[in-house]
Amino acid sequence: MDSTERPRGPHLEWTVAASDIGPLFLAATEEGLVRVEFHADAGRPDLAGPLVSRLGADAWRPAPGREVLLAEPIRQLAAYFAGELRRFELPLDWRLSAGFNRLVLRELASSVPYGSVVGYGELAARVGQPGAAQAVGAAMGSNPLPVVVPCHRVVENDGGIGGFGGGVETKRALLALEGVLPQPLF
Numbered sequence: 001m002d003s004t005e006r007p008r009g010p011h012l013e014w015t016v017a018a019s020d021i022g023p024l025f026l027a028a029t030e031e032g033l034v035r036v037e038f039h040a041d042a043g044r045p046d047l048a049g050p051l052v053s054r055l056g057a058d059a060w061r062p063a064p065g066r067e068v069l070l071a072e073p074i075r076q077l078a079a080y081f082a083g084e085l086r087r088f089e090l091p092l093d094w095r096l097s098a099g100f101n102r103l104v105l106r107e108l109a110s111s112v113p114y115g116s117v118v119g120y121g122e123l124a125a126r127v128g129q130p131g132a133a134q135a136v137g138a139a140m141g142s143n144p145l146p147v148v149v150p151c152h153r154v155v156e157n158d159g160g161i162g163g164f165g166g167g168v169e170t171k172r173a174l175l176a177l178e179g180v181l182p183q184p185l186f
Contacts, residue, residue, distance in 0.1 A: 117180055120140075
C-alpha cells in the first residue's frame, strides 16, 4: 500500500528503524506494538508479508516521520538506546504469543527491571513451573517483542550469557547498555 494512503479497516503499520544494534523491523496494530525483529532489511518491500497473513490486516508503511501507531515505540526505543529510558510504557498486542510462552514473557516484562538479569530456571519457578527452564528458553526464542519485552535479560543459571535470537553479540550489547556487562572493546 502507498505510504500516503492509510488503510481504512484493521491494519498493520510497519517500518524499519535505525538502532545501536542495527536496523529493527517494527510493526503495530491499533492494539499496540506487535512485532520487533532484529537485522531488518529496509529494502525488502515484502517485509511485513508474513505478519499480514497471520493477523489478517492490511499493511501500511508510512513515510519516515509520518508514523501514527509507531511514533511512540520509535521515540521510546531511541530514548532507550540513548540511555534515557529504563522502562518501556507501550501498549502491546500479544496476539503472536500464547499459552506458556505468553505467561513467561509477561512475567519477564513485569518483574525483571533494566540493569538486572534472571536465570531460565528462576523465571520458570516464577511462573509456577520450576522444572521448565528449557521451555522458558523456547519462550524467549519465540518472543515477538524483543528489547521491549527484555528476553536479553534472561541468562543461564550458571552465569553463562545463553542464546539469543538476535545473536549473542546483540545480547552482549544490550546487557552492556544496561550496565550488566562491560562495554565491548571493539
